Amino acid sequence: MKLAHLSWRKAEPVLNNPDTVVVIPIGSTEQHGPVGPLGTDWLIPEWITNEMEKRTDILVTPVIPFGVATHHTSFPGTIDMGLETLIAVMRGVFTNLAKHGARRFVVVNGHGGNDPAIEKAGLEIARETGALVALLNWWSIAPQLNKAWTTGHGDAQEVAAMMHVHPELVDLADCPKTVVNELSEDFAFTHLSAIRYKGAVVKLVRDLKRGIPQGGFGGLASENATAQWGADMMTAIVDYFSAFVEDFRKVPLDRIEDR
Amino acid sequence: MKLAHLSWRKAEPVLNNPDTVVVIPIGSTEQHGPVGPLGTDWLIPEWITNEMEKRTDILVTPVIPFGVATHHTSFPGTIDMGLETLIAVMRGVFTNLAKHGARRFVVVNGHGGNDPAIEKAGLEIARETGALVALLNWWSIAPQLNKAWTTGHGDAQEVAAMMHVHPELVDLADCPKTVVNELSEDFAFTHLSAIRYKGAVVKLVRDLKRGIPQGGFGGLASENATAQWGADMMTAIVDYFSAFVEDFRKVPLDRIEDR
């Protein structure tokens, strides 16, 4: 059930029902390496929530297509809202829905940079109303379900997902090799903003394009993506997320609010 | 062509092309009277830009589903970002795209409350980069194309549009009569936040639900919507918007930047 498809009169009892789980798909429009589409981070959550809707009873908000993409703005097509703005957007979503009764929120997130904003706004609504907010980051849950589904920004994991979700948007034939401009001999990039130094990983803040001019890096290079990986992974994610919602709905709210 | 479907490498030359017209669909998720879906304001721009894409060469950003809905938050399902937040969101869209070359923006807007934020951010980017920003508000252009297509919030005009765009989302059989709780004998509501007094209209700021408990008001009541009206009006709008883009693309940018 999509919130945007209901009239306010139809939405009223759904929001007021303590068993309603509100699912909020969110992502980012930002570079995703040499072949990943700019919309990767929100197209996947949009697809996931559409699938979840077929399996369990949820109220899905419109997908939020922009997020915190500050690191990526040197790459054309990236649209960054910034951290403070996403906090305000999420506050708007949580506050307005909680005002009319919603108390169970599941954010299906496609972009790690969004986490601090979601958590901040989520904590506010949790404290104000006793709401529960779960944050399902598909790309970090996937490798916990199968170690082979290793993750990195704009790399094979995300491309594989797109090959299942929107195969027409990926052209692996046009995939240049990943280039890395190392900072120095002592520091080797392990992710876009991280380097390895003497066995440990250190965050290194710099414009990404200087170090990784193609934009994708961290796990396996994009060229290793396959449609089968995408299919297996997305199926597992939808199974997991749907089951999660079913159990999340059963957490007794009174146990929470009484504390 | 959808921005989200391109990789950054494919987006780069498109944004850098001075003939590219970037189209930004935006709306709101808010009450739309007794039968209008909560997503009316963004579902229509999304449909319009999809149709425009078939007729002319444009680069369409992801639809922005939330806007300035502060007046409507007493109605369940409304999600308000607030004026300041929408300014920040629009600034993000304009700034990031202009950074990589975009100079012609057409905002296809489905919600009047968004106008001040779009204009403010648009003026900033116009001054900083010489970009041109046009704001196409379909609901206010429609009655200029045909006087019968009269407008008001959440009333027959918007419902008729939805009956063409997403007929499955409108159920006219379940349409209660509009109720108006007048302020006093001297002041008669003409729109949601406006009253008529001695022949002239005055803005009256109050929580909407006190005055118009069903939410839709201003032109014709929702029950008067027809699919034919929707079809005729939406066809005219897509024709007009597509032609506009064609001519907007031809405005010589050098004439603008030289001044």
Add this chain to the structure above:
Amino acid sequence: MKLAHLSWRKAEPVLNNPDTVVVIPIGSTEQHGPVGPLGTDWLIPEWITNEMEKRTDILVTPVIPFGVATHHTSFPGTIDMGLETLIAVMRGVFTNLAKHGARRFVVVNGHGGNDPAIEKAGLEIARETGALVALLNWWSIAPQLNKAWTTGHGDAQEVAAMMHVHPELVDLADCPKTVVNELSEDFAFTHLSAIRYKGAVVKLVRDLKRGIPQGGFGGLASENATAQWGADMMTAIVDYFSAFVEDFRKVPLDRIEDR
């Protein structure tokens, strides 16, 4: 009765009286075409509220001389507070007066760009305290009282008003012809930020001075202003506004707060 002239001890019972109507004159300091004074937008509300004070019992706040003039800052002498700042200023006015009992506010506004800020702050106080906020925009009410009193920014309507209110500040002998630099053959300016395209008006966001280098445009050119027009129009406005206040005072507050 002017708020600034009372001691706080004298203001206390006035603010606490539920029949008190607080009138807030506000405008802008910004270009007003080839001959209009920069203060046009606030000098007129200041004059109107002085006249209203002679006819009906009101509590008038100090006039707010700056507003949202972002579009006009390319013209010397314009002072722009910006949208966010005016929201904060209006919030300060409403909140501090409502804290001590005021519940009926009439904003006498001389500048359209101020509307969104006034409405936002007004809606907040309405929701927090049940206050009623009316927004009387003299320039838009005038043509509803008499069709000949047509309106446009910095054009004959405002100049005529000034010729009645402060005749010494207008010198029609020094009035250059209006110049319009059209964008292209397809788009003809109808107002400062609006163009006509195929029979409908579209907002066009650009630095104003590029299109309309004298600044005034929209209705009749400034040279058409007459003192008689000004006298007739201002008299009608003061009559209308004074009558409005009388009836606004009578709206039973209990009908409002009980809903």
Add this chain to the structure above:
Amino acid sequence: MKLAHLSWRKAEPVLNNPDTVVVIPIGSTEQHGPVGPLGTDWLIPEWITNEMEKRTDILVTPVIPFGVATHHTSFPGTIDMGLETLIAVMRGVFTNLAKHGARRFVVVNGHGGNDPAIEKAGLEIARETGALVALLNWWSIAPQLNKAWTTGHGDAQEVAAMMHVHPELVDLADCPKTVVNELSEDFAFTHLSAIRYKGAVVKLVRDLKRGIPQGGFGGLASENATAQWGADMMTAIVDYFSAFVEDFRKVPLDRIEDR
């Protein structure tokens, strides 16, 4: 010469003239003790700048009637903009005028709480453009010109000034005795937010109305004001301020900008 009275075409050469001194009158609308009018802090600067205008060539902006009155909001009629908002307002004034050439600003201030905001915005414009900003606080300059003209908030100094500037607004016959509710035996109030402890003064932050329920305190009680004091003091202030402007105009700007 008043900025608001000029058309933008007339204002243009004045702002562009490096000898132009822009004078900005500013105050506050806030409680001023048992008999002082709420507008005391801006009515006096408005009067001063009107007098200065008769004696020297200045460009006077509209008076800013609201300021930082946070300490006084428990008293009816006080309108507080808050520190952050006044910074934004002053930034608007300085930035917009400097953009068109103004480089010499004299702020004629009637309220101490405004100082930090004026200084912050003034320092910004000084650094960006090399402008000079002087801050003339009449109430603190007065006792330096004559020790008898001692100062305190809402006390005899300000009442005396009002008795000269707007005698009709002061009624000394209705002046209750000042009451002070001391915190304890060890701490004696010396000003509204300050106590004396063992021979030194310490700032004590508390709602003012708890300690000084009439609002005025610090120098001499209001009942000691006289029209003669007001006349002598205001004459001396206008003399001083006018002379200051004359000499401020002569400070060679090149000596400043070359450093």
Add this chain to the structure above:
Amino acid sequence: MKLAHLSWRKAEPVLNNPDTVVVIPIGSTEQHGPVGPLGTDWLIPEWITNEMEKRTDILVTPVIPFGVATHHTSFPGTIDMGLETLIAVMRGVFTNLAKHGARRFVVVNGHGGNDPAIEKAGLEIARETGALVALLNWWSIAPQLNKAWTTGHGDAQEVAAMMHVHPELVDLADCPKTVVNELSEDFAFTHLSAIRYKGAVVKLVRDLKRGIPQGGFGGLASENATAQWGADMMTAIVDYFSAFVEDFRKVPLDRIEDR
């Protein structure tokens, strides 16, 4: 007792005790004239509160080393948080501690530019919770205890204090003479941002380094500092502050909250 040294379980009863006086040392990291260390403004409050802790029972928060140093940023090593940020920081300190019971706050401040932010946040917490907030500015209390301990920014008073508190950080042998670049013959600097004109002092807002290139100015030049002055002054300050806290603890809170 230092807050940072307690576990939350140990802090809980201390914060909940109405007799607890919370002491907040705060300063700035900014230029202090030719020989004063950049940390002067917070090293002194840190030392003072350490001494106070030996004499009376207080709960000391971590020292806040950055403040409002906007005037000083042209001098290397200065770190400015800005006024708005310090308001937010102080709000965080007051709000979080008051939430768990604290009601008596003494701010030991080493930098005058911090005052407006401390007062604003302090007034908020006073109004919300009935808390008492005292602001002990050591440099302004010192000359009230002994007239010889005259004050000015980055001059002998502060250097003398440092010679007692951290003698190893001051090298008077390397102290260049103070240079003053006067604005003109009419205006003589008396402090960093103030000039004397015809017998009265006027604030003059300009980048400090243009007028006083060594940074320290106002009272006695740094070269006049002595260790004895520092010792006498610091002892008197610690005596005074410790006594103040003892008496501040005794102010009956019920007398305050009942009003």
Add this chain to the structure above:
Amino acid sequence: MKLAHLSWRKAEPVLNNPDTVVVIPIGSTEQHGPVGPLGTDWLIPEWITNEMEKRTDILVTPVIPFGVATHHTSFPGTIDMGLETLIAVMRGVFTNLAKHGARRFVVVNGHGGNDPAIEKAGLEIARETGALVALLNWWSIAPQLNKAWTTGHGDAQEVAAMMHVHPELVDLADCPKTVVNELSEDFAFTHLSAIRYKGAVVKLVRDLKRGIPQGGFGGLASENATAQWGADMMTAIVDYFSAFVEDFRKVPLDRIEDR
């Protein structure tokens, strides 16, 4: 070398030297489980940077004792600045130091919640000036140096560090058992804001105190801390950090800025 100990004249050449590495210790004042001191997160970075100073040539800023502790404010003694405020503070530190030449920043961080703010402000300064910003989070590097040094908030890892750094502040004899109030049978807490569900970890946003009333959780319970662990770990960290700085200093800045 401590920035606060230098006069601005001594700081000038240090900041201007391209080989200077500026080290910024930062933490938080917040609950650290049943026995950890509230200052754990900044006392450790303060100690680390003091040790680093003995081994390599660095310029150390004052330690920032407050951070983003929003999750912990239900525990007495926690002081939260909030995400937006820490961004502003870090922007102040980076901007002011880079203005005078600093280009190599190493943030020694003791609290994970600070990361997004540090990264945002760091990225800004990197883009504006070409500066390099490294973020050394000791608690996350430690387990990469030795798997036994497992991490969790307010648990044995941090307590062990404190037992080496400030042994007098830890009393393991007074260490109650960790209590966990699980949400339901399906969801088991793994960290303060995370639960395990069917083999994967999901973020769960809720007031922490409801789930983990003692505050510390995630790795090993506090009672398992030992002084030996602390000594070994802190030595390894200081070795690693000092070596890192040495190599970070050598990264050729021209390679970075030329790109």
